[in-house]
Amino acid sequence: MADPQPTEPPRPPIPHAGVKTVAMIVMMFLLLGGFVLYVMFARGVFEENQRLVLLAENSEGVTIGMDMTFTGFPIGRVRRIELGDDGKAHIHIDIPTKDSRWLRTSSIFTLERGVVGGAKLRAFTGLLDDAPLPDGARRDVLIGDATAGIPHLVSSLRELADNLVRMTAEEAPLNASLANVRTVTGAMTGPRGALDGLLGPAGARRIHDSLEQTNRLLAQTNARLYGQGGQGGLMDDAQRATGELHALLADVRASLKKTDALLDEARGIAVNARVATEDLDVLRNEVEASLRRVSGLIEEVNRKWPFARERELKLP
């Protein structure tokens, strides 16, 4: 049976439609194949891998395909997670052979869970000179959980909230204190201000009376000191006395000046007396010398005639 001719489409025919269709089909298969190959490459299908089994107490947060990092660089990928016969989570990790050199027998592995984001598997190698990690090695993983403290934090918050509820309850001490504060501050707004709040009405009244008495005393003292109604006060007298004292002091100053001059003259006399005393010393020395010479001369004359004396002593 011959096929009927297809109905002519309303739009004009597209030139080279056959070639373009083949190109589209080829492109579709290329895109599909490229996508599949890229995803397989991205998942490490074409890499040679080394196996590592991490034993964890809890594999929560670990997912198939997640990375294991070393100094921030992904060097392995979780291939499988299982619950082992020992009751621990066995995390099977594929490590590409080219990256396995970073893992040594002394490497340690951690599983960290943050508050935001998924869990992180990390490897740490302190001694890169150690022996390489063998294929199929089994290692314990250390778990650091940032959310582990959250239950404790929540319980603390609950206690805090309970305390707040107790503090803000109707008959709570804090409420009573606040009521007292309100009473005190209310009293502070009264005519006697803060005194009413601090000392109560009676004490404030006594303080008020004392202040009035003090004011009266001050007024009287003022009148006494500075006078009142044209009468001179103590301060006027004191001012006058001060003026007289000033004059007296001026007289004393003049007298002292005269005394000073007298003293200068006395000092000159004393100086002259000292000079005269020195001259008397010289004169005395000369007189003594002259006397010694006269004495010597008299002795000389006495030894000589006719005034010679017997100088022998005759003992009985």
Place this chain on the structure above:
Amino acid sequence: MAVVTHFMIIMTALPLSSPVASRRNSRGGRLTRALRRESRFVLFAAATLIAVFSPATYSRAVRQAAAQAVCFSAWQALPGYALLSVLAGAVLTHIVAVSAATYGLSHLALEAVVRVYVVELLPLVAALFVALRSGLDLLDRLAAERARGADFGTAALFRQQVVPGVAGNLLAVIVLTLASGLLVLATAYLVVYGVTPWGLADYTRLVGQVFDPVTAPTLLLKIFLFGVAVAVAPVAVVLDSPRRAASGSEMRVMARLLLLLVAIEGAILVLLHF
């Protein structure tokens, strides 16, 4: 020829309209009628797909008509759609990257773009784009033919009129989704890392993490199912009676298509995340 014979048996068994059933207004009657209509639609879709994927269907005239349909649906639409996808992808990636960096979560930005835009949004947008552009065109032409009384129960007319449009729309959805998806993957890399090869290793690992052994096949399955829905839903108008086809079928067919797309998307989401 065996496939064509099989197709003829299916098409002959399908009642193209049932005016008697339309007079029943009870709830049970409406449910039965709806189930029957949907089963007819499923059988029709299966027969159409068999015809589309059978090499024996493509005689010279059908090949030429299919080539025209593929060029109209895919070849002409690809540049514009790819350009729009790349622009939207660049803008979306930039917004997500900047927002994530504000909250100190920049390491999650690319993953979010790939998971949300490439895996979820692009296939749906491509399906709707093809449905509104060439699906509606095919629907109008077939509805006009049906209104004129054309009998699509004959294999020859079915192959000449229906199969090329179905093949073109199916291929268009697949090609547009794959091309725009890969272009957006490249654009997202350039937006985040810039023109440098040093982020390729990280980016490749990220793509590998997103497209795990479940997600990648599921995405391909979703693209194919979207393509089938977009390709088959408009041509279901040939099941209508000539009077119903003449009364305008766009809203009904597009609503059914939208429902199908949402159902597929929901089923895929359930498969992926639950």
